[in-house]
Amino acid sequence: MLEIKNLHVKLQEEDKVILRGVNLNIGAGEVHAIMGPNGSGKSTLSYVLAGREGYEVTEGSALLQGAELLDMEPEERAAAGLFLAFQYPVEIPGVGNMTFLRTAVNAQRKARGEAEISSGDFLKLVRERAKTLKIDADMLKRPVNMGFSGGEKKRNEILQMAMLEPKMCILDETDSGLDVDAMKLVSEGVNALRDAGRSFLVITHYQRLLDHITPDVVHIMAGGRIIKTGGPELALKVENNGYADLLAEVGA
């Protein structure tokens, strides 16, 4: 599904290098988790994949179902099936959440050569999916993420994901700021979307999320590289011992 090869990234405006040769292979239907110390480059990786400006790829590639993501505009990446649930969802004053969702759904349909969704069908779909995430009608009416609590913003990200039905979902610390119940809701939302044709990359600091969303593979990122890859037990090890041992192991 997603194949990242030797990805090197620096900041455009500065000489600061952030990613130093990331390699990652996520098969269809798989769930991978990335853990790693603050500042190790996890969000940068997700932003670069989604196409945010300000970064320069100096080497490497990122293929989504064989297509080079790095050559595409952000909206083309979305149309190709990529979705990023932001670590910090953006507030957009004046743009209604509903308008936003409908515009996004229709834009992607158009890009795929499909007809626009009817208002009736759209409303039904949003209401149904919002309900399972306990997002109330008022939140749908308000401007995008405006006045949403931290947890509400994260649930709104998952709602967008559920509406857009992407192929490759990247969740950047979707668990941070969630209370125990919301964590369950979000995990159920994610698990409901798990299927053989959809893959997930879950960035997190805590085992707690991985108790709900069991990963197939766990990667540890440090200093802009994947320094270790293993099974779910690797996450438990981090939870108990921190990163010191792992860093020492690779001599970082």
Added chain:
Amino acid sequence: MSLQSRHRADLAARLGGQVPPSAGFTAHARVRALARLQAMGLPHGRDEYWRYTAPDLLNGPAPSLGAQHPQGQLGAALNPLVLTFCDGVFDAAASSDLALAGGQIALLSRAQTDLHFAQDIYGSLEERGQTPVARPFAALNTALAQEGVLLHITGKVVRPILLNYVAKSDNCDVMLHHCIKMDAGAEASILEQGGLGARGNLVIEADLAQGSVLHHIRSQTSDDAALAVTHLFARLHGDSALKSFTLSAHGRLIRNETVIELLGDHASAHVAGASLIAGPDHHDDTVFITHQGRACESRQVFKNVLKSGAVGVFQGKILVRQSAQKTDGYQISQSLLLDGDSQFLAKPELEIYADDVKCSHGSTSGAIDETALFYLQSRGIARAQAQALLVLAFMAEATQEIANPDLAEEMRAQIEMVLQRARL
């Protein structure tokens, strides 16, 4: 040459021997207007009121027409009564019958009786609007305008009245002068669309009696090269309300002046403008609101989207006289700069002589929010469409001033169309 004599020389050249018509109910007003104009001369770049908008293009010869951007009929779903003016000349074939339930319509060119309802309006609101600031183009218009609509609204008029302007000829100088008399409790909606002419000079004088309501919506988006100066003079008596909204785009130089006197108590005036301007075009909103009556409310909401060397100007004044206790005045002017080359010049002014008033004003200039743009794009929305969403959001406070939801939606659609067309 002194400034004064230069003004006079410019004026003589501009008048080019034209003299006001000497018959009809407007004759007296025209003579007075010409005398006013001769005393003040045409505006000059050194005039304080023209500091941000060079009047040279307005003083020289009328230009050729630019690319035209025709649009569908405004408010078509509301079945408007249409009055079409081609290069300033009434086009009966492209107009509805001049019969209106709830009012009377006449044409300035044909209304020559001395007992006309517009007699107390024509030139008189304009004249009041000349102090404390001179508005020479309005006086020029009163003196020379040959055509316009005279509206007497006596009841609640449901059908909007659409003034449809068509510009056809190069170098055509067009002056139109409309008078609107709103009787007590009357209600009407006036829509304007199209380009007056290669160079347009428009004056509207509106007198709102007790409890009357006037909606005014103008779409000024039809010609790339147009030069236009418009003046809306309104006098509001007790409990009356005016809501005016203007959408501007494409014109080479547009200056819209709005001069409002809130005379009676509890009157309300809302003036809003949304402009989309790409360089080298220049757009100017100049507003002067005088609070005289008690407990009146006024709102000015102006939003400019500027790109590639465009200049947007806002001069907005609220004058609160001593009698105007409990005044509620609000003014906001904002610009969204789509690149680094454009300029927004704002001059908000408050002059307050009453002590129990609430007045606020604010002005901001900002760039498009790149983070928001990326967020929208990451959901599959193309950059241009994402930008349009953000522009519409920025404009919302102005478009919300349109009371009729269908017309508000039409204006939003036009904004999107301009964004696509101008690739702003």
